[in-house]
Amino acid sequence: MNPVIELRGVTKDYGAGRGVFGLSLAVGRGEVVGFLGANGAGKSVTMRLLMGFIRADEGRASIGGADCFADRAAIQRRVGYLPGELACPADMTGVAFLDFMAAMRGASDARRRAELTAFFELDPRARIRSMSKGTKQKLGIVAAFMGAPDVLLLDEPTSGLDLLMQRRFVELVRAERDRGATVLLSSHVLGEVEGTCDRAVFIRAGRLSSEARAADLTLDATLERLYGADALDRHWAAPGAAVPGVAPAPPAPVPAASSKGGSR
Numbered sequence: 001m002n003p004v005i006e007l008r009g010v011t012k013d014y015g016a017g018r019g020v021f022g023l024s025l026a027v028g029r030g031e032v033v034g035f036l037g038a039n040g041a042g043k044s045v046t047m048r049l050l051m052g053f054i055r056a057d058e059g060r061a062s063i064g065g066a067d068c069f070a071d072r073a074a075i076q077r078r079v080g081y082l083p084g085e086l087a088c089p090a091d092m093t094g095v096a097f098l099d100f101m102a103a104m105r106g107a108s109d110a111r112r113r114a115e116l117t118a119f120f121e122l123d124p125r126a127r128i129r130s131m132s133k134g135t136k137q138k139l140g141i142v143a144a145f146m147g148a149p150d151v152l153l154l155d156e157p158t159s160g161l162d163l164l165m166q167r168r169f170v171e172l173v174r175a176e177r178d179r180g181a182t183v184l185l186s187s188h189v190l191g192e193v194e195g196t197c198d199r200a201v202f203i204r205a206g207r208l209s210s211e212a213r214a215a216d217l218t219l220d221a222t223l224e225r226l227y228g229a230d231a232l233d234r235h236w237a238a239p240g241a242a243v244p245g246v247a248p249a250p251p252a253p254v255p256a257a258s259s260k261g262g263s264r
């Protein structure tokens with residue numbers, strides 16, 4: 001494989017076990033890879049390292065052979081990045097935000113921008129401050145995809161999108177894959193990973209833990225990969241498993257199989 005996105009032994013240590021540690025990961029040209037991990041596992045930190053927003057303590061992150069930190073200006077122009085949360089002045093309108101992003105990336109394909117805006121039924125004229133969560137997310141998606149980048153880093157891309165828009169997003173990523181784009185996509189949504197990705201890599205407590213074909217992501221197998229083999233046992237045993245103020249319900253008795261048959 002000729003990797004486009006590559007991490008080699010990357011560590012960013014925030015202390016107290018927080019951060020990412022010795023990450024090695026390669027995404028080949030035209031591959032769509034899902035990046036799965038529990039809350040706080042290190043997905044966004046990895047994305048930010050790849051965008052050159054933060055500098056690794058150790059190891060090397062590169063995209064297309066360019067060092068993500070040393071060549072960050074070029075990386076940030078070239079890569080379509082959808083952050084977990086849009087960072088922009090709240091007073092800005094959506095249109096001004098898209099203009100700003102297009103100017104920053106030197107990408108000004110007005111037709112594609114209009115097509116994406118229509119596809120997601122987005123009216124970008126409002127001030128970002130007044131937009132709903134899903135509308136802001138659509139704005140971020142249009143900004144990330146409008147330059148037709150050949151590399152996309154998408155951090156929880158369907159967060160806040162309604163079901164129809166989630167489906168449209170899956171269709172868009174499939175079209176980008178057919179176009180040959182290389183994509184790393186973090187997600188908590190199994191259907192989205194199954195619908196778009198070739199394979200999934202798992203991160204636990206800042207370390208890559210396992211890898212699976214997207215087609216093999218059953219719920220139980222994924223829970224195990226995310227939290228460990230005893231995940232479900234630990235969940236039920238944990239004091240936090242009871243909903244505050246609600247007495248825990250006794251476990252439902254398993255229906256005894258009748259020896260007389262009598263199925264209806």
Ligand SMILES: Nc1ncnc2c1ncn2[C@@H]1O[C@H](COP(=O)(O)OP(=O)(O)OP(=O)(O)O)[C@@H](O)[C@H]1O
Pocket residue numbers: 014018019020037038039040041042043044045046084
């Ligand atoms: N600037 C920072 N300073 C200190 N700790 C940080 C910083 N950024 C991230 N962390 C810590 O690094 C760990 C990984 O965070 P990250 O945001 O990458 O998680 P995530 O996998 O994206 O989680 P989620 O699914 O909740 O979005 C967390 O413990 C987080 O608190």
